[in-house]
Amino acid sequence: MLQYGDHGGGVGYLVGQENRGLEYMFIMMNAARFGVGVQGIAIAERAYQKAVGFARERVQSRPVDGSLPRAAPIIHHPDVRRMLMTMRALTEGCRAMATVAAAAFDAGHHHPDAEVRRQNQAFYEFMVPLVKGYSTEMSLEVTSAAVQVHGGMGFIEETGVAQYYRDAKILTIYEGTTAIQANDLVGRKTSRDxxxxxxxxxxxxxxxxxxxxxxxxxxxxxxxxxxxxxxxxxxxxxxxxxxxxxxxxxxxxxxxxxxxxxxxxxxxxxxxxxxxxxxxxxxxxxxxxxxxxxxxxxxxxxxxxxxxxxxxxxxxxxxxxxxxxxxxxxxx
Ligand SMILES: Cc1cc2nc3c(=O)[nH]c(=O)nc-3n(C[C@H](O)[C@H](O)[C@H](O)COP(=O)(O)OP(=O)(O)OC[C@H]3O[C@@H](n4cnc5c(N)ncnc54)[C@H](O)[C@@H]3O)c2cc1C
Structure with missing residues (x-):
């Protein structure tokens, strides 16, 4: 194995072949980016569940259709339903996207047919910036909506829902900001082929x-x-x-x-x-x-x-x- 010394006595080890480091780095980066996308889906699901729980309990205003003669739990109001459905649909859509991408990763490595492996690997690589970029931007929209469903209670710290919003924000930044995912999508994943x-x-x-x-x-x-x-x-x-x-x-x-x-x-x-x-x-x-x-x-x-x-x-x-x-x- 090649070893490189420096003046301070530190030793560097070459991992794999020379001049293939960037390629190896992307194997690791793809996994890290996929993982951060899944973090976005997880926090979105948590925010959705908390918002549903609150919407069932919080009583405010009579329903617009007159179905109750008194103030109702806010889940009766169409706009609250719209927010909950948006949160649910975005979360389920991104979860399904990530699952399909993960299945393509497996087929890309283990399918017996080389051409099927190649197609699955290309599909997976196209999906990685989307699982990372879209799912994490989605988690910001969903956690923001969760605060909105909670009204003023969402903005103060006691409910914990504002913390989800803050925690979601790092996901669009680390392991490459959304713009860096988009650069990858444009350059390596679309323009190159x-x-x-x-x-x-x-x-x-x-x-x-x-x-x-x-x-x-x-x-x-x-x-x-x-x-x-x-x-x-x-x-x-x-x-x-x-x-x-x-x-x-x-x-x-x-x-x-x-x-x-x-x-x-x-x-x-x-x-x-x-x-x-x-x-x-x-x-x-x-x-x-x-x-x-x-x-x-x-x-x-x-x-x-x-x-x-x-x-x-x-x-x-x-x-x-x-x-x-x-x-x-x-x-x-
Ligand atoms: C809590 C936390 C934990 C972290 N953990 C780790 C870790 O464990 N390991 C690690 O290596 N790093 C870690 N990081 C660093 C993280 O990966 C970087 O902060 C992130 O990749 C953004 O890089 P930057 O901060 O240099 O921002 P910059 O690159 O300066 O970006 C600033 C803005 O400019 C935009 N921008 C920059 N370049 C371009 C471009 N070419 N095209 C379009 N827009 C561009 C960005 O999208 C962003 O909006 C962590 C950061 C935080 C906050």
Whole structure:
């Protein structure tokens, strides 16, 4: 083994082969980034559970539909339900995304077919900045909503929910800030292969849309339509990133974090759309009815309220670069 001494007598050991250090470092970094993404999902779940508990107990205002003649627990109010559903859908979507990425990691290492291993590894590597970047940004949105559900009680320390919000904030910073994840997504994961991996994933999403359309129920068609619009928005951005990263780097990188948010949003929404299909099958067999019905409603909510963010992000990325960099440095 090679050894390098320095003037202070310290000894460095070469681990592996020379000039492959960055590659090895990324094996470790991918695992660390994936782990931080899962931390985001965990704290979001904790914040959701605490917010649900509070919303069932806190009594404030009569329901708008007059269903109770007196003040009701705040979980009766539609806006509180909207916040809880947003928290639930984001958390479940990101958890499903991380689980699918972890399965691809396993298949990427252990599948007997080399081509299947390669495809899974490419999929996993595309997903890592999304699991890290999107799930941790998501955890900030969810923990912020948890404070909001608690009202004034959320802002003071006794409930503990403000601590979740603060703890979530570090997750978008360490093991590479969200912008660093987005740089990875643009450079190594999209531009380098000309958008090939991204388009292969979009083709799988199209298959899920076809399955939903074949189901034909109003719910399935609604989820399929939102998924399609988000996928098409993603493909437009992938084409922009693949074509323009070298020619117009400032324009692409001005939209790098919005691209990460669009891609993460789509991947999580896609997994919930797949969950919709599985839940429908299980429901038909009479399996765990309450759980399956909740899955259907949560997937529909994600499609209606969260996948609908994707076309707006596309517009910001494709049309908005000039206003990001338009202000002269001395004018800030
Ligand atoms: C509590 C805590 C624990 C930590 N634990 C560890 C640890 O165990 N091991 C370890 O090695 N490190 C650790 N860190 C360090 C952490 O990984 C870094 O703080 C983090 O990666 C951000 O780097 P920075 O602080 O240098 O910020 P900077 O790189 O200075 O970033 C500042 C801002 O500029 C942006 N920015 C910087 N470069 C670019 C770019 N190229 N493109 C776009 N935007 C950019 C960033 O996104 C960010 O918004 C820890 C940090 C904290 C706060």
């Amino acid at each position: 000309g958008g090939q991996t991204a388009r292969a994933i979009a083709a799988q999403i199209e298959d899920t849309e076809a399955d939903l359309n074949n189901n034909g129920s109003a719910d399935a068609l609604a989820v399929a339509r939102r998924l399609q619009l988000a996928r098409l928005a993603f493909l437009e951005v992938v084409a922009f990133v693949a074509d323009q990263t070298r020619a117009s780097p400032n324009a692409v990188f001005a939209g790098s974090v919005p691209y990460l948010m669009l891609a993460g949003n789509l991947m999580a929404g896609w997994q919930l759309a797949r969950a919709w299909l599985v839940a429908q099958e299980q429901l038909a067999k009479g399996v765990d009815e309450a759980f399956m019905r909740a899955k259907l409603v949560t997937a529909r909510f994600y499609a209606d309220h969260l996948l609908t963010r994707a076309p707006g992000l596309r517009d910001a990325i494709l049309d908005g670069a000039d206003s990001v960099t338009g202000l002269a440095l001395e004018s800030f």
